[in-house]
Amino acid sequence: MQTTYNEHEIITKAQQGREEAISSLYEAHAQPIFDYISYRVESIALAEDLTAEVFLRMVRGLPNYQDKGLPFRAWLFRIAANLITDHYRQVGHQQREAIPISESHESDDPDPFDELAKKEEGMQLRQAIRMLPTEYQDLLVLRFVEELPYAEIAKVMNKSVVALRAMQHRALKALAEQLAKIDPEYSWLWGNRR
Amino acid sequence: MNDDQFTPEELALIQHLQEAPKQRLNPAVSESIRQQVLEEFRATARTIPPKTSPIKQYPQAVKLLGAIAASLAIVIAAFLLLKWNNTQDKPEATPFALALSPTPSATPINTPTPTLLISPPVIESETPPTEPEISATPLPTESILTITLPVTETIPPATSPVVVTPTETSLPVVIVEGPVQSIVNNFITIYNLTIVVEPQHPILTLIDVGDVVLVEGNFDANGMVMATLVSNIATSTTIAGTAASVGLDGPVESINGNLVMVNGITVQFDRADPILASLQVGQFISVQGNFTTSGSLIVLLVVNVTVITNINIQVNPQCWYHEPGMGMGHWHCDGMGMGMGMGR
Numbered sequence: 001m002q003t004t005y006n007e008h009e010i011i012t013k014a015q016q017g018r019e020e021a022i023s024s025l026y027e028a029h030a031q032p033i034f035d036y037i038s039y040r041v042e043s044i045a046l047a048e049d050l051t052a053e054v055f056l057r058m059v060r061g062l063p064n065y066q067d068k069g070l071p072f073r074a075w076l077f078r079i080a081a082n083l084i085t086d087h088y089r090q091v092g093h094q095q096r097e098a099i100p101i102s103e104s105h106e107s108d109d110p111d112p113f114d115e116l117a118k119k120e121e122g123m124q125l126r127q128a129i130r131m132l133p134t135e136y137q138d139l140l141v142l143r144f145v146e147e148l149p150y151a152e153i154a155k156v157m158n159k160s161v162v163a164l165r166a167m168q169h170r171a172l173k174a175l176a177e178q179l180a181k182i183d184p185e186y187s188w189l190w191g192n193r194r
Numbered sequence: 195m196n197d198d199q200f201t202p203e204e205l206a207l208i209q210h211l212q213e214a215p216k217q218r219l220n221p222a223v224s225e226s227i228r229q230q231v232l233e234e235f236r237a238t239a240r241t242i243p244p245k246t247s248p249i250k251q252y253p254q255a256v257k258l259l260g261a262i263a264a265s266l267a268i269v270i271a272a273f274l275l276l277k278w279n280n281t282q283d284k285p286e287a288t289p290f291a292l293a294l295s296p297t298p299s300a301t302p303i304n305t306p307t308p309t310l311l312i313s314p315p316v317i318e319s320e321t322p323p324t325e326p327e328i329s330a331t332p333l334p335t336e337s338i339l340t341i342t343l344p345v346t347e348t349i350p351p352a353t354s355p356v357v358v359t360p361t362e363t364s365l366p367v368v369i370v371e372g373p374v375q376s377i378v379n380n381f382i383t384i385y386n387l388t389i390v391v392e393p394q395h396p397i398l399t400l401i402d403v404g405d406v407v408l409v410e411g412n413f414d415a416n417g418m419v420m421a422t423l424v425s426n427i428a429t430s431t432t433i434a435g436t437a438a439s440v441g442l443d444g445p446v447e448s449i450n451g452n453l454v455m456v457n458g459i460t461v462q463f464d465r466a467d468p469i470l471a472s473l474q475v476g477q478f479i480s481v482q483g484n485f486t487t488s489g490s491l492i493v494l495l496v497v498n499v500t501v502i503t504n505i506n507i508q509v510n511p512q513c514w515y516h517e518p519g520m521g522m523g524h525w526h527c528d529g530m531g532m533g534m535g536m537g538r
Contacts, residue, residue, distance in 0.1 A: 022235045026228050031219050038217035051219065052227040059235045063378065122215045144211040165198065172204045179207075 007072050015062055026055055029076050032146055036077060039129055039141045040084045050087065054080045074152040081138055081156055088134075128178035136171035139164060259387075259417040368419050371408040374401055384409065388418040396459045396492055397424045397485060400442060408439075427482065438482035438497040446477050453493070456481065462493040469499055478502040 007028070013021035033054050038047040057079050065075065129137050138157055142148045143164075150161040157164070179186035200208065375383040380393040382401070389409050391398060401407055401424070410423040425439035444457035452463045452470060461481055463470050473479070480500045485492055 017239045019232060019235060022232060023228065026231055030224055030227065031216075034219040035216050044217070047217070048219070048223050048227070052230055055227065055231040056234050059231055059238055063238075118215050121210075125210065125214050140211065144208050145214070145216075147212075168198070169200075169204065172200075172207050176203065176207055 008067055011062070011065065011067065011072060015065070022059065025058070025072065029073055030055070032073065033076055033080050036141055036146055037080055037084065039126055039145065040137055041087065042130070046087070050080065050083050053083055057083075070152060070155050074148070074155045077142065077146075077148070077152070077156045085134070124179065124182050128175055128182055131178050132171065132174050135159075135167065136174055139167055139171050140175060143168060259413065263413065367410060367422075368413060369408065369410050370419065372406060374403050374405050374407055376403060377401065382407075382409070382421075382424070389421050389424075390414070390418050391421045391424055392492075394492070395424075395485070396494070397426070397440065399458060400440065401426055436497045437484075439484050440494060441480070441482050442494060443480045443502075444478065446473060446475050446479060448475060449473060454479075456494075460491060460493045461496060461499075462486075462488065463496050463499070467496070467499075469501065473501070 007025075010021045010024050014025060030051065034047055034051040037050045037054075038044065041047050041050065054076060058076060061079075129140060132140070135157065139153065142153045142156060143150075148156075150164055153159075153164055154161050159167075176186065370384050370387060370389070372384045375386070377383075377398065380391045380395070380398060382389040382391060384407070389411060405426060408423075408425040409419065409421050410425075411419040411421040414420050423439055427438065427441040442456055442459060442461065447455040447458070449455075449470075452465045452467070454461045454463060454470075454473065456479060461483070478501070480502060481494060481496055482498045483494045483496045486495045487493075
């Protein structure tokens with residue numbers, strides 16, 4: 001986020017009906033929101049649909065949005081988290097492990113072999129994350145992928161910072177276990193068993 | 195993460211997470227979503243007025259309210275002084291003209307219950323004075339002061355005056371009647387005056403922009419009117435000696451003892467009301483009454499009710515049912531305000 005990006009001012013303008021302010025908010029947050037959702041759901045198309053829904057809800061909710069000191073993105077991530085929860089509530093959990101993300105716009109790496117390896121690793125990581133409990137998924141992605149501070153994650157997940165700090169170790173351990181199940185190459189991550 | 199303690203394995207995993215390729219949002223899809231969002235924004239902007247803070251939204255109203263508050267303070271002070279003088283010496287009550295300015299000299303007014311009738315803002319000329327001028331002329335018999343406030347900006351003509359009735363023991367009561375300019379959450383705007391209604395009050399589901407409503411309330415410290423009564427029918431509506439402030443028309447949705455649900459609003463009948471015995475779900479009724487608090491519920495206490503027997507909503511193309519959005523749904527007819535326009 002650039003230092004010249006005065007989000008409070010942009011939000012105020014958006015609440016006053018300025019279209020370019022909405023565009024700015026979308027521009028600033030679309031990619032991180034999509035990235036977060038794509039870790040949590042099974043397909044790119046679904047991640048795109050949910051991303052669109054996040055911003056539609058943002059538009060509908062903006063008149064009532066109140067700046068309480070936390071970055072705007074915390075509100076958007078919370079909307080996204082709720083949408084994902086709703087999605088899985090509707091479809092049930094049977095689909096969660098079934099369909100890996102097949103299409104990708106992940107990397108611009110020119111080396112095709114390296115790109116393939118990274119893509120494979122990325123898919124394994126996403127697959128492993130999606131097999132974790134929901135709270136672990138949110139915490140790992142928001143903390144280590146999107147690099148949100150604890151205060152914002154606490155707002156998104158409705159947890160205390162202390163609880164999140166304690167949970168992250170369990171989440172990392174669970175992720176290491178899942179990765180090792182998918183590919184024994186990762187076994188060393190949870191006990192030097194390689 | 196600086197203050198977190200991680201094992202080497204955890205750090206390796208965190209690094210793995212951080213270095214994992216990011217999923218990129220396809221530019222074409224992103225642009226498509228942006229257009230979708232902007233369309234939604236335009237649609238929302240058409241139905242919901244832009245949110246601004248009430249103070250910023252009504253600088254003119256603040257000026258006007260400041261002038262009203264100043265004039266009220268002056269008149270009340272004069273009234274109290276007069277009353278004190280009356281106890282010392284009873285002068286002869288004669289007609290007189292009183293000029294008030296922001297720093298007036300106190301002039302005795304012989305009136306036991308003064309009532310201020312403040313006319314709607316009037317444009318006096320193309321170049322009105324920048325500061326409001328206040329002049330007051332008490333009528334000889336009832337001691338009513340008519341105050342005219344020239345203002346600097348154009349205000350829609352009012353259909354009814356604003357009446358301010360100060361008493362010795364309470365804050366001035368403000369009465370505003372006019373068309374609703376906007377409804378944002380529990381904030382109603384009439385003549386650019388912000389009126390705050392209790393957030394979950396059922397009246398909010400009964401009124402729409404353009405409806406003429408009457409509001410009673412008190413000014414708060416921010417110059418907003420805290421509504422104590424919002425009426426969607428004329429206050430002069432009196433049935434069997436009891437005034438009704440709210441009109442509600444719609445089908446009976448449920449009946450529970452003497453509580454009847456109409457358009458999502460709980461209507462409380464007198465338990466002895468004979469209509470209750472024959473009332474059935476689905477019947478269309480027209481209710482006039484007053485909102486009152488019953489426990490944690492706000493109910494419409496019936497003053498008068500009429501069962502409409504010859505109405506067929508389906509064949510009236512001008513009527514439709516407002517789907518519940520943030521609040522409850524209700525019937526609306528073109529050009530008739532709420533319900534079928536009955537009782538209005």
